[in-house]
Amino acid sequence: MKKKIYITLGAVTLLFSVYYYWQNRYVELRPVVQRKDLHRPILFSETFHNQLFKIANSNEVPRYYYKNIKYVLNRESQDYIVKNGVIYIKYKYMNDMEMIWNYTTKTSNLDWFKSQKEMDSINGDAKSKEELYRIIKGFRK
Structure with a gap:
């Protein structure tokens, strides 16, 4: 009886491990x-x-x-x-x-980048704001 339980637990563990690996x-x-x-x-x-x-x-x-x-x-x-x-x-x-x-x-989506730039100026994130400015400038070319 214990052998069947160990085999079942081992099989479930193996199947879960394979599924976890596959998804990740x-x-x-x-x-x-x-x-x-x-x-x-x-x-x-x-x-x-x-x-x-x-x-x-x-x-x-x-x-x-x-x-x-x-x-x-x-x-x-x-x-x-x-x-x-x-x-x-x-x-x-x-x-x-x-x-x-x-x-x-x-x-x-230029509007999405502009909204992110607005959020960064409100939050005071200067580094991200500069990167967004560069991206938005690239849309105009």
Whole structure:
């Protein structure tokens, strides 16, 4: 009887460990856009919201995505690592395509950057305010 309990506990521990590793491994951050080519009804969009989005092709990436994505990730307190110029985030976050789409759209949203600059001037964060000024100036070019 004890042997069955130990085997069961060992199997549950192993399955939990594999699941934990799988969710917390780092994967490449890819831009996400809304899916416009759906030719079918969207079922349970509240539950299966990933069906509304897709990984962007190279011609669908927003203009300032690669230039501003690190700032957006830092501002949103998102953990990431950079290896050989490629940004990696945890799989469980990359699997939330709505959140990644939100980050993708923020990289090209001048109004969002202006609102962040306002917040920094109210909070007295001069360093971040200067970085935001540089980013906003880059939108005008």
